[in-house]
Amino acid sequence: MNKIGKIIIGIVLLLVVVGLGLFCWQKWQQKQEESLGYVQFNEFAKQELNNEVYFENKESGLRFKVPAGWTPTVSQLASVALISPDFKPFKDNPSAASVPATGCWIGVSTKKTLQDDSDYSMVRNYLTYQNFINREDKKYKIIDLSGKKLLETDYSINNEDNIGSVTTIEYVGKNELYSFTSYFFGKDHESCSQSFDDFLKTISIK
Numbered sequence: 001m002n003k004i005g006k007i008i009i010g011i012v013l014l015l016v017v018v019g020l021g022l023f024c025w026q027k028w029q030q031k032q033e034e035s036l037g038y039v040q041f042n043e044f045a046k047q048e049l050n051n052e053v054y055f056e057n058k059e060s061g062l063r064f065k066v067p068a069g070w071t072p073t074v075s076q077l078a079s080v081a082l083i084s085p086d087f088k089p090f091k092d093n094p095s096a097a098s099v100p101a102t103g104c105w106i107g108v109s110t111k112k113t114l115q116d117d118s119d120y121s122m123v124r125n126y127l128t129y130q131n132f133i134n135r136e137d138k139k140y141k142i143i144d145l146s147g148k149k150l151l152e153t154d155y156s157i158n159n160e161d162n163i164g165s166v167t168t169i170e171y172v173g174k175n176e177l178y179s180f181t182s183y184f185f186g187k188d189h190e191s192c193s194q195s196f197d198d199f200l201k202t203i204s205i206k
Helices: 003-034 118-129 186-200
Strands: 045-049 052-057 062-066 071-073 080-083 100-102 105-112 138-145 148-159 162-172 176-185
Touching (some): 100 176, 100 186, 105 186, 118 148, 118 162, 118 176, 138 162
Antiparallel strands (some): 052 062, 071 080, 105 176, 138 148, 148 162
């Protein structure tokens, strides 16, 4: 075989290798993109131990205990919603389903994401640089939970018909954003705040 023939064969083989490499990379990227987004309710495994109920998503490393007597349920507002036995929503519509007229509601969300995601970047930057600005109706602080630094955001709601507050606790993993939210309204404000504090102590993030 002459030199020109060898060069042509070499170029063809190189193009084949490059083509296969691009194909494999595109498939990998597509798979990664398909796996992004919020973890769904059915992706959590329910575990019962000593009459206590735990939910766990091994892929994100999140595990938490369901408060005794509470019900874990599907929600449009969280990966898992936890509701107390006496919970009744303030308004019977999806956008306000987490605001209680009575009882308590806790939302747990895990989002598989890339590090350039806007929500992920904001929380990471707040945790790293603490460059947040507190307002009368929105206040931030850094809290410690089992040796991890988390961002707490407190919102005040002063609607004439329903005055209360919302607390969200957020943490960033390597490619995950974790969020825990509770609403404090009405006569159960204090008991719901205590329930949320107790719940946070059961969270494990690996």
